[in-house]
Amino acid sequence: MSNYSMNTKCVQAGYTPGNGEPRQIPIVQSTTFKYATSEDMGKLFDLEASGYFYTRLQNPTNDYVAAKIAELEGGTAAMLTSSGQAANFFALFNICECGSHIVASSSIYGGTFNLIAVTMAKMGITVTFVSPDSTEEELHAAFQENTRAMFGETIANPALTVLDIEKFAKVAHAHGVPLIVDNTFPTPVNCRPIEWGADIVTHSTTKYMDGHGAAVGGAIVDSGKFDWMAYPDKYPGLCTPDESYHGVNYAEKFGKEGAFITKCTVQLMRDLGCIQSPQHAFILNLGLESLHVRMPRHVENAQAVAEFLQKHPKVTYVNYSGLPDNKYYALAQKYLPNGGCGVVSFELKGGRAAAEIFMKNLKLAAIETHVADARTCCLNPATSTHRQMTDEQLVEAGIPAGLIRLSCGLEDKADLIADIEQALDAISE
Numbered sequence: 001m002s003n004y005s006m007n008t009k010c011v012q013a014g015y016t017p018g019n020g021e022p023r024q025i026p027i028v029q030s031t032t033f034k035y036a037t038s039e040d041m042g043k044l045f046d047l048e049a050s051g052y053f054y055t056r057l058q059n060p061t062n063d064y065v066a067a068k069i070a071e072l073e074g075g076t077a078a079m080l081t082s083s084g085q086a087a088n089f090f091a092l093f094n095i096c097e098c099g100s101h102i103v104a105s106s107s108i109y110g111g112t113f114n115l116i117a118v119t120m121a122k123m124g125i126t127v128t129f130v131s132p133d134s135t136e137e138e139l140h141a142a143f144q145e146n147t148r149a150m151f152g153e154t155i156a157n158p159a160l161t162v163l164d165i166e167k168f169a170k171v172a173h174a175h176g177v178p179l180i181v182d183n184t185f186p187t188p189v190n191c192r193p194i195e196w197g198a199d200i201v202t203h204s205t206t207k208y209m210d211g212h213g214a215a216v217g218g219a220i221v222d223s224g225k226f227d228w229m230a231y232p233d234k235y236p237g238l239c240t241p242d243e244s245y246h247g248v249n250y251a252e253k254f255g256k257e258g259a260f261i262t263k264c265t266v267q268l269m270r271d272l273g274c275i276q277s278p279q280h281a282f283i284l285n286l287g288l289e290s291l292h293v294r295m296p297r298h299v300e301n302a303q304a305v306a307e308f309l310q311k312h313p314k315v316t317y318v319n320y321s322g323l324p325d326n327k328y329y330a331l332a333q334k335y336l337p338n339g340g341c342g343v344v345s346f347e348l349k350g351g352r353a354a355a356e357i358f359m360k361n362l363k364l365a366a367i368e369t370h371v372a373d374a375r376t377c378c379l380n381p382a383t384s385t386h387r388q389m390t391d392e393q394l395v396e397a398g399i400p401a402g403l404i405r406l407s408c409g410l411e412d413k414a415d416l417i418a419d420i421e422q423a424l425d426a427i428s429e
């Protein structure tokens, strides 16, 4: 399908049924697969033949959907995981081990920040966080002799910073290290990081890819471009025999195009088991079939809401990279020419008290710790996710008490704006 446009790939890539086969991706609801002889099965275990033997490692439903995501991102191989957290952990842990070091943007999802800064630290993997606005020199300075990966988010959740992917990739490659980009917020419809030099792309498919708030999931895509064999001392897990898997050398046997995902599947998924259920993969694919139709509407609604809020006297500032006065407008024009995503954040002049009244009065927008849903939802971090912090601590963290994160859904934008307007009206002057 590689010659078709993004729109066509969203609908049809990954699965091409033969004569008389199901038109829709079949849900292969089976943990295991049958073989006539032990020799047949032995070839699969030796990775001499491809095929299925146990759903923890691979399942046809998951593979159809992963193949679609690989095509959307322009990668050579992909796999699904049980969540976005698992996707980022697997992508990093596939090339890092005790004693390794990661350079990561400080502007990333809170769950990923904890994963890297706290949980992976317990495994002996250290990190240097860098500002996404760092100069090339500052980025170079963060690298160490044991650095094995660089990490960032195309549009960070929730700060909405835009990553200069080309700059990050250039610095990572100068140190012989791959750049891993979490592309959850724009999705491949709005940005394809591989085209800008990213080596590995990850997703929380829980967000726009599913898009209906129905299934938690994740995905990892390999660009097939990083030459592991050029750095065998850095990536022994890929470039030397895996004694836990019959001495296979992944880079030699599967090449640049297949080594990363093969190792991640047969080693990490085998041992850690964060598999996505075939049912969830099926639901995810229903979301993917309309991703190219939904993303432009999320962007259109967010742009209209951001422009409305910017003019409102009860709003201090609006953070949306589609607004010309936004700090990331120029980067967004470069990497996200068709818009970024549906998430907008803004601060109410009246602080915490105004935020409470505003949230209480919304009728269409529901209060949720979720984003990227067909239904508009919103969150006031000060009274929910960050409620243990004082107003002073919140300001220091860049999350003032009056900050609202609004994820614009697919409703009519006039209805959304009317809802926001009446909720703002309820705040007394």
Ligand SMILES: *Cc1c(COP(=O)(O)O)cnc(C)c1O
Binding pocket: 083, 084, 085, 086, 109, 111, 112, 153, 156, 157, 182, 184, 185, 203, 204, 205, 206, 207, 216, 217, 218
């Ligand atoms: C939500 C999110 C994650 C974590 O994904 P889950 O599916 O909730 O595990 C990772 N990265 C980003 C950018 C996210 O928004």
